[in-house]
Amino acid sequence: MPSLIDIRQRIRSVKNTQKITKAMKMISSVRLRRAQERVLLARPYANIMAELIANAVGAATASEELAEHPLLARREEKRVQLILMTSDRGLAGSFNSNLVKAAQTFYAERGGADIEMEAIGRKGRDFFRKRGAALSGEHLGLGNKALFEEVAPIADRMIERFRNQEIDAVYVLYNEFKSLLTQKLTVSRVLPIELPEGKKPHDYIVEQPPRELLEAFLPRYARVIIHHALLESSAAEQAARMAAMDAATANAEELIDKLTLYMNRVRQASITREIIEVVSGASAQ
16 A cells, blocks of 8 residues: 555645646637637648639630649559658647558558659657658658748759659658547548539639649649648647547546545545554553
8 A cells, every 4th residue: 555655745735737638728719719719820821822713714615725734633652652741740639640550541542553752740750760651752841831932842842753754653641620529530632633513603704724724723733732631730730639628638637636535534444544553452451
């Protein structure tokens, strides 16, 4: 049976841990608010870009050049590029483990393909580097601010490799932010670009031919897809960490209550034993 000193030290240790989890929860809540604002501001822009491309494609449907555009070319997926977005730090519940499992499933479903991984985030990079996966690049710290200027070079390199037929497809795997308690694992194809369908076209009047519009829009649309995925991943990470730290704080409180009750029982048993010893000694005399 542990002594009272051991139990008190354990209670102090749990209380110190609880202070840390409370502080981390507060920090994550502040970062989540900022990340959520960025996501909500970026979603309308991505939707408008999709509408513009849909209208440009609709105007160029009769053109044979549309099917020959290098960013729309569909090839057999023998060489695949996967962009995996994880966090740089842990303590976020199942946020990273779900992404890693989904990436392993991605590999298993494309067993015959040559897959290269662009790792955004330390957790995913460390996991697959230890297992000998082919890494085409690694990026740490991008999820903190998720700036478009930092993501654009990654997208441009993917576009260049796809144009040069070094890879046949580019996918991005990330957690999409739904709510404070819900994140959705999402695998989205970046290249070749999937043309939006089912959208009602608007009657735009433009000076440039549709081919020139697509030359300008399609690369930027690919950059927007990757940047938007990083924004979603950043918000989902903070939400997952906030939920995990909230649960850890509640568990610490419960453990403190149990240890306090156990300590009181041990102290009561010790006092009772001492009284019995005193009474027994007095009776013996």
